[in-house]
Amino acid sequence: MGSGLLVAGTTSDAGKSVVVTGICRSLARRGLKVAPFKAQNMSNNSMVTSEGAEIGRAQWIQAVAARAIPEAAMNPVLLKPGNDRRSHVVVLGRPAGALEAGEFAGGRKHLADAAFGAFDDLRRRFDVVVCxxxxxxxxxxLRDHDYVNxxxxxxxxxPTVVVGDIDRGGVFASMYGTLALLDAADQQLIRGFVINKFRGDVSLLKPGLDSLERLTGRPVLGVLPWQRDLWLDSEDSLALTSRPAHDGDGALSIAVVMLPRVSNFTDVDALCLEPDVRVRFVDDPRALAGADVVIVPGTRATLADLAWLRSRGLDTAIVDHARRGGPVLGICGGFQMLGTRIDDPHGVEGVPGASAAGLGxxxxxxxxxHEKALRLPRGSALDAAASGYEIHHGRVTVDGGTEFLGGTREGSVFGTMWHGALEGDALRWAWLREVAAVVGREIRTGEVSFPAAREVRIEALADLVDEHLDMDALLAMLSDERTLPVLRGTLR
Structure with a gap:
């Protein structure tokens, strides 16, 4: 039976995903067989595994960091928000109905059972499960029914470590308060703290670190510095505004429409790394002015986001851009919006019989x-090898145009059902050359390999973890977890 470690947080977006990713690679480099795990992920950013299961993108990249094959057990429950009160549920990689907001507290025992079963299974097969x-x-x-924290x-x-984001401010209060709010039994499992995203001289933190350790009886296991270039495949859209982007008069300008329910926005990550490409996220038609290329990404609620597009006047701006000869790329739900019509007879997205005209x-x-497509397709386009993944309920019928990655192309307007296709270097470079030629720009391609860049970032993150976290203390926790010492006292 393997060991387990929970990396918890003081807040959402405290950096748990990044810390887990770094720890997974650090332990894997030590020769341990490591699996990541998140009992329940709420995200529209997902990935298809080789077994044809859907899991959160963050757990997929953590598995890559752990040098493990991604599988459904690593993210047994995935909630995909359709609106503010309803989420589509994926259990062990397969669609499993929907949850309304009122069900979140008491109607999830079957989800907890699936999560605990998946965790136990991983623990039997791996040396360490980093949760x-x-x-x-x-x-x-939510504590009475909690199976995630x-x-x-x-x-x-x-053993559990708590991560806090110092960039938000109030990190010492949030760490102390997190521990103080827990009951005595839960407090006993909190073994230390990690401060994330620190900028400056760490010696300035020492009085606060000493006080936190004295007040809580728990060590600060490390202070991770803020690093701009270590962004990874993100789990939610909180990270959209921090995407790196190149600038310059000669750059190919790409505007990505930031839909309210955007999904799989990592489709454009590879473009952000290209030296002659500038990527902007826009939600106003005026922001499309001056863009060379427009991308309409995927969405978890195609009809609702199409209505939002029209309410903002973005539909007219996109159509005008295309009619002037400007390149447009629609991915999955974005491709569906570029078509002639969208029908939802069974209410898969919420309202039976809902329909709307597309942008045409x-x-x-x-x-x-009702049936969900989960596939890892391969093929070619623009004389380049291509691959990607499909996650969708929509069945698309194409009448005319030129076949393009599970979709179609009309002139400089492209539509594809394949997520992740631009992560493939050959296809991305071919597509960039194509659209650059349409708008009369010359750009460099062939200088950035996205898979190689991802691996460099994972290794750099593991280096930071090894340098700035007390990995010996973490390893000691893992070896002693079955006989965790009782900590003295509890906070009141």
Missing amino acids: EGAGSAAEIN MGLAQHGSM LLPARTEFG
Whole structure:
């Protein structure tokens, strides 16, 4: 039976995903067989595994960091928000209905059972399971039914470290308060703290670190410095505004429409690394002015986001851009919006019988069905090898145009059902050369390999973890977890 470690947080976006990724690679470099785990992920940013299962993108990249094959057990419950009160549920990689907001507290026992079963299975097969919590470790309103944070820690009798983002301010209060809000049994599992995203001289923190350790009886296991260039495949859209982007008069300007329910926005990550490409996220038609290329990304609610597009006047701006000869790329839901019509007879997205006309830029019609496509397609386009992944309920019928990656092309308007296609270097370079020629620009290609860049970032993150975290203390926790010493006292 392997060991387990829970990396919890004081808040959402405290850096849990990044810390888990770094720890996974650090342990893997030590020769351990490591698996990442997140009992429940709420995200529209997902990935298809080789077994044809859907998991959160963050757990997929953590598996890559762990040098493990991504699998459904690593993210047994995935909630994909359709609106503010309803989420589509994926259990062990397969669609499993929907949850309304009122069900979140007491109607999830079957989800907890699936999560605990998946965790136990991984623990039997791996030396270490590095678990990522969700939101705050002190979600006390949800504690009775929790299976993601301290409920999971209690199930696995796991040592837990709490990560706090110092860039938000108030990190010492949030760490002390997180511990203080927990009951005595949960407090016993909190073994230390990690401060994330620190800028400056770490010696300035020493009085605060000493006080926190004295007040809580727990060590600060490390202070991770803020690093701009270590962004990874993100789990939610909080990271969109921090994407790196190149600038310059000669850059190819790409405007990505930031849909309210955007999904799989990592489709454009590779473009952000290209030296002659400038990527901007826009939600206003005026922001499209001056863009060479427009990308309409995927969405978890195609009809609702199409209505939003029209309410903002972005539909007219995109159509005008295309009619002037400007390149447009629609990916999955974005491709469906570029077609002629979208129908949802069964209410897959919420309202049975809902339908709407598309933007009419491509000869494609979409009908949503209950069956979900989860595939890892391969092929070619623009004389380049291509691969990607499909995650969708919509069945698209194409009448005319030129076949393009599970979609179609009309002139400089492209539509594809394949997520992740631009991560392939050959296809991305070919597409960039194509659209650059359309707008009369010359750009460099062939200088950036996205898979290689991802590996460099993972290795650099593991280097930071090894340098700035007390990995010996973490390893000692893992070896002693079955006989964790009882800490003296509890906070009141």
